[in-house]
Each structure stands twice: as C-alpha cells, then as structure tokens.
Amino acid sequence: MNNKVIIFGDDCVNSLGLVQSLGREGVETIAVLKCRRSTLVKASKYAGEIICIADYSEAIDMLLSRFQKENNVLIIPSGDGPALTLEKYKDCLSKNFIFEGIIKKGTLSHYMRKDNQIALAKKHGFNIPVSIKIKRGDIIADNIPLPCIIKPLISCEGDKRDIRILDKIEDVRNHINHNLQFTEEVIIQQFIEKDYEYDMMGCSYTNGEVYIPLSDRMVKFNHKLAETSTVSYIEPLDPEIQLEVDNIERLMKDIGFVGLFSVEFMHNKKDNKIYFTEINFRNDGENSFIVHGGVNLPYLHYCDMMGHPLKEYNPIKESKKYIWEGVHFSGLIQGDESFIDWIKDLCGCDGFLYYFKDDRKPFFAQFYNKIKSKLHL
Structure with missing residues (x-):
C-alpha cells in the first residue's frame, strides 16, 4: 500500500x-x-x-479510518485548500501519513496570505509592486497606485471573479465596498504593464536542497479569464531569471518548506525589471509543461518523501512552445482574440497542457465537459 499515493484536491488540472x-x-x-x-x-x-467528497474536512476521518494500520502513506495536495486542511489536522494525521509543509519558520496558513508573502519576498531581495492590504469597509486613500489590480488576500478563500484591473479611484472603492462576492480582504497592487510572466516551478527536498529545472515563460493571456496564461515557452534557465532562482532557493531554505511549489513573476516592459507576484505552496496547474520539458517534479517529490533514490532527468536544452488549450479556446469563444490570431498561436506549437500521446482522453474530455456544462446536460 505504501507504493500508492493519495492525491487530495479537486477534479481539476492540478490533480490530473x-x-x-x-x-x-x-x-x-x-x-x-x-x-x-x-x-x-x-x-x-x-x-x-x-x-468523491463534499468538503476537504470530510476526507480526514475517511483517511484515518481507511489507513489506520498503515504508516508513511504519502498525501500530495493539489490546491491551497487541501494543503491548509492537511496542516490543520497534521497532529492526528502524522502517525499514518506524510505530506509537504513548513518545517522551520511559520505555517502554510501564514505564508498563503499575500501580505506575508510580500514581506518574505522583500526579505529575500525580490522586486515588489506597490501593495496595500485593504478590507471591505476600510478607508481607501486617494494615493493608491493606479492603475491597480485587486486580488483576494488568500487565494483559496477568494475567487478569480473578484479580481479586477482598475484605473479610477472611485471604481476601486466601489468594487471593494460593494462588488466583492467571495472575500472580505484584498491586496491592491500596482498594475505592472507586462510583456510576459514567469512561473518558476520546483521541488524543495527533505535535505534542504531546492531544485528548479526550467522556466515557464508565459507570453499570452486570456484577459477575460483573470489573465490566465494561454501560450507559454518552456525554456532552460537564462541569466535574466537566474537571479530570481537564487532568491527562491534562499527563501525556501529559510522557511524550511518541503514539497512542490511555484513562484510567479512579471516582467515590466517599461523598466525592464522582474517583479514578484506570488508563491503557490503546492503543485502548479502548469506542471505538465515541465513534464513535457523532460522533468517529472511530482515523481521527484514522491521519491524524496518515500526515501527512494532521485531519478536523473535531462531537461530540454532549447525553447519549446506550449498552449493551455482550454483557456486558449475560451479566449476565442469569448472574443478575447481573433480567429486569425488564434490560428497563428497554434503555428509552431510543440504541444498542449493536457495532451500526452500515451494518455489522450483528458485532452478531449476537457472540451466535452465544457460543452456539456454549457448545454446543461
């Protein structure tokens, strides 16, 4: 049984x-x-x-009952909510299960707050956009950075539908005080006019080492779906991003995080600087791009946690173009880009997020599920 791994999360790309x-x-x-x-x-x-479970907490009693005679059963959370649930119940789970988390300073619940992430990032030398924490009902000063992006303070307690990019102070006040649907606390952050983003995915090992094999440089986005990326280039680490990789390694070692993670950045085309945006302390939805690039981070995490030798991989040595096909197609349907531009994106594409030659069904299932949902079937 110990060879089996429990994936704890939602029926989504992260779990898949x-x-x-x-x-x-x-x-x-x-x-x-x-x-x-x-x-x-x-x-x-x-x-x-x-x-299938109704909520994350429901899983705890089920796991304790089913695996009561087992030891060192590995659980890998695929989202923020599952990761926080494991941390909340870690005392009763620790006898039978192992899972990722903070082992030195603080807790996941502390570092999943964007204000605490910003403080941590400043400590380790990242460039940070001007950021202000605000709660519904607070007085919003006239000197907030405009244009700005408004995001939930804690991602798993909010929703992308609360995210807004605004350039007028009256619109900011109205959105926070009257239009927030899923959260009470947000971060108002200087809007970076980006030309691309980086999603740096890696694994922190139990011995304290940090492994970041490749960069995921995101160059196109669905503007009607909270700026979710559509076109990415998986690339070897270059001098531009290497400084940020060094900072990430110091940060992870400082707090003692063990597990899969991703750190997100924006490149500001105006000042040519890279700005930190957030950390995800769990498997990233775009991890399959890194697998396409020749490195299986979840398997390395599994080997590390189970005490097995780490497999050696040979990452790609040249840039590869990949598309997050579902989000990309939604952009076409929503009118976010023209049919001609959509076709141009497909030209020269090396692959898709969901598509593996040896496992093709999820690629088609995502479109079937969307169509079925739209038709209310």
Whole structure:
C-alpha cells in the first residue's frame, strides 16, 4: 500500500497533472476529490481509485479510518485548500501519513496570505509592486497606485471573479465596498504593464536542497479569464531569471518548506525589471509543461518523501512552445482574440497542457465537459 499515493484536491488540472505524472513512472494513485463525480481525472488511463467528497474536512476521518494500520502513506495536495486542511489536522494525521509543509519558520496558513508573502519576498531581495492590504469597509486613500489590480488576500478563500484591473479611484472603492462576492480582504497592487510572466516551478527536498529545472515563460493571456496564461515557452534557465532562482532557493531554505511549489513573476516592459507576484505552496496547474520539458517534479517529490533514490532527468536544452488549450479556446469563444490570431498561436506549437500521446482522453474530455456544462446536460 505504501507504493500508492493519495492525491487530495479537486477534479481539476492540478490533480490530473499529479495523477498523470506519477502514473507515467508506475506509481498508483488514489484520488480524493471534492466533487460530486469526477469527469476529468477519471478520463486519464493512469487514474486509479477515485473517492468523491463534499468538503476537504470530510476526507480526514475517511483517511484515518481507511489507513489506520498503515504508516508513511504519502498525501500530495493539489490546491491551497487541501494543503491548509492537511496542516490543520497534521497532529492526528502524522502517525499514518506524510505530506509537504513548513518545517522551520511559520505555517502554510501564514505564508498563503499575500501580505506575508510580500514581506518574505522583500526579505529575500525580490522586486515588489506597490501593495496595500485593504478590507471591505476600510478607508481607501486617494494615493493608491493606479492603475491597480485587486486580488483576494488568500487565494483559496477568494475567487478569480473578484479580481479586477482598475484605473479610477472611485471604481476601486466601489468594487471593494460593494462588488466583492467571495472575500472580505484584498491586496491592491500596482498594475505592472507586462510583456510576459514567469512561473518558476520546483521541488524543495527533505535535505534542504531546492531544485528548479526550467522556466515557464508565459507570453499570452486570456484577459477575460483573470489573465490566465494561454501560450507559454518552456525554456532552460537564462541569466535574466537566474537571479530570481537564487532568491527562491534562499527563501525556501529559510522557511524550511518541503514539497512542490511555484513562484510567479512579471516582467515590466517599461523598466525592464522582474517583479514578484506570488508563491503557490503546492503543485502548479502548469506542471505538465515541465513534464513535457523532460522533468517529472511530482515523481521527484514522491521519491524524496518515500526515501527512494532521485531519478536523473535531462531537461530540454532549447525553447519549446506550449498552449493551455482550454483557456486558449475560451479566449476565442469569448472574443478575447481573433480567429486569425488564434490560428497563428497554434503555428509552431510543440504541444498542449493536457495532451500526452500515451494518455489522450483528458485532452478531449476537457472540451466535452465544457460543452456539456454549457448545454446543461
């Protein structure tokens, strides 16, 4: 049983990526997913048993009962909510389970707040956009940075539908005081006029070492879907991003995080600087791009946690173009880009986020599920 890994999260790309990544290396998974029934993860040929739950806390009693005679059962969370749930119940889980988390300074719940992430990033030398923490009902000063982007203070307690890019102070006040639907606290942040973003994915090992094999440089975005990336280049680390990689390594070692992570940056085309935006202390939805690039980070995390030798990979040595196909197609349907531009994006594309030659069904399932949902079937 110890060879099996529990994937804890939602029926989404984050969970799917973990199931596929581990399955490709022969690791069986049990997916514990917050959904009524799985329509995405189950499409993968690597999907094993799937257990559907109503909420994350419900999973705890089930896991303790089912694995009460087991030791060192690995749980990998695929989202912020599952990671925080594991941390909340770590005392009762620690006898039977192992999972990622903070082992030195602070807690995940502390570092998932964007204000605390910003303070940590400043400590380790990152460039930070002007940022102000605000709660609904607070007085909003006239001198906030404009244009600005408004984001939930804690991602898993908010929703992308609360994110706004605004350039007038009256619109900022109105949105925070009257239009927030999912959160009470937000970060107002200087809007960076970017030409691209970086999503730096890696793994922090139990021995304190940090491994970041490649960069994910995102060059196009769906502006009607909270700036979610559509076109990315998976590339070897270059001098521009290497300084940020060094800072990430120091940051992770400082707090003692063990597990999968991603750190996001924006490149400001006006001043040619790279700005920190946020840290995700869990598997990233775009991790499959790194797998396409030749490195299986979830499997390395599995080997590290289970005490197995780490597999050696040979990352790609030249840039590869990939598309997050579902978000990219949504941009076309929503009118975010023209059909001609959409076709141009596909030219020279080396692959897609969901598509693996040995596991094609999830690629088609995502579109089928969207169509079915739109038709209310």
